Amino acid sequence: MAAPRGLLHSPCSDENIMHYYVFKDIRLPPFCRGKMEEISEFDVREDDVWVISYPRAGLWLEDVTYLVMHSTEVGIGDMSQESIENGVQFLEYPHPGLETIKNLPSPRIIKTHLPYCMLPRAVQEAHCKVVYMCRNPKDVMCSFYDFHRMVKIVNYKCTLSQFFYRFFNHKLGYGSYFEHVLDWWKHKEEENLLILKYEDMKKNFGEFTRTLAKFIGMQLMPEQVRNLENYWMSQSQYNKREDRVGQWKSYFTVIMDEKFDELLPEKLKRSTLQFDYQ
Template sequence: MAEDKKAFIDEINKVLAKSEGLTLKDLLFSYQGTPYPAVACSVETFQALDNLEARRDDIVLVSYPKCGVNWLIQILSDLIFTTSQSKPVSMELPFIECGDPDKYERMKQIPSPRILATHLNYDCLPKSIFKNKAKILVLFRNPKDTAASFFHFHNNAPSVPSYSSWDEFFSEFMNGKVGWGSYFDHAVTWSKHIEDENTMVIMYEDLKENLTASVKQIAEFFGFSPTAEQIQSIADRATFQAVKDKAQETHGIVGSTLFRKGVVGDWKNLFTEAQNQEMDAKFKACLEGTKLGAKLKYDVYCKA
């Protein structure tokens, strides 16, 4: 297992090494109108993505960047290990759109259940996920904290090019000119599928508020049957602080940046009144009146 962990950290380090010396302009490339980081994704990998053969028991985890999916991967890995005593293999980058085009061939060797994570919109997922009825867990976080966390990641991750200011980042974020494109486009796409069969949407803020209840809900959705004691011990090991404490061991040099603060409301340290109004208007235009909009509890988490 230590070999798996080392191989996974090596993959992360390769991505960071490719970022060395790049400017923000060099970092992103466009594929079908959406910007992606050139150090982790490529046109060739996207073209090969439909070769991914999903299995019915694959665990598909979806989120926009910086909404907590790395935390979710830790929770699911522990859930699999606790209930089946088999440890998920982590030699590949867990994000299906990241890596080289041959990874889909190698992934055939990974034993079930596999964790397939992604930041992609619904329409960009490999068709086999839907054809084979794999279950999809979609994680959302309020857009203001997402933006704040994304900014800090860019400006704190080793080798990753930084923004000159929060104002510069905010403008690019609102215009969808950051890696994986617009938060709001992502949200609107997934909002249409919130009630699809085999799909469940959960909130980052709910994980923070009641991790034990969230672990139970996730386990039931994926068909795991842990005991109440096991659910509690998974939740105890998966508190944000516990995951952060082990982040260097699990994710190497980038661990402390991936698991930075994990608090709700950190956006208040960055947003100006004008930026608040701009995002409030965008939320209203894109998500007000939708089921996803209601789940996001915007008035609770995004009003100063």
């Protein structure tokens, strides 16, 4: 693609910033090496709930899913972040590992950022419930950029303009955001798939949790919804300014915004998917 006016025509000199592992022509984090075949044959259960998104697109989805599935427990307001983290397993991450996840009691909540083509066959064939979250690509790009700068092992020092190039040319971990989303959007009518939007979670958390609960097979009482909302609003990590909808406006130049809008239709391939940007 032609780089935006005022943006560099190539990424920064450190081409392989995370020592990516390339599988099926898609860049993956190095910890995915050696386990993709095992993942493709991973044993999936009917009562599994898989929470899937591109990095930074499904921010906090696993937490909301865990909270909804445990909403009947007394004292949800006292639930620790540690209990939530321990209750959701990251499929491809080194800890706790595939063997441990395989042996967890049901129902399991399993998180992954892997694209559709790399998921276990049973997930692709809808043998479990899948919750997929998308987010407007401008905020995804800016949030992923911040993530790269924040994580010490990455130590990303290039500019947002250079990251823009990476984002539109599939040079980041987990490949193209647009292909990641569209591969799931094609299956949006399938009974065992629920596609949610990050912006809806931020706009109306109560309605968001009711939709998620209904899909999982639960019916939340009004008091349970209020308890979830109160807990959510009381936790500072869920209400950071940098995670608000439209945060991209604090990053983008006018030229960058114009170029993004110019390139977007081609990336969406005439899909009916629409994003909310503010």
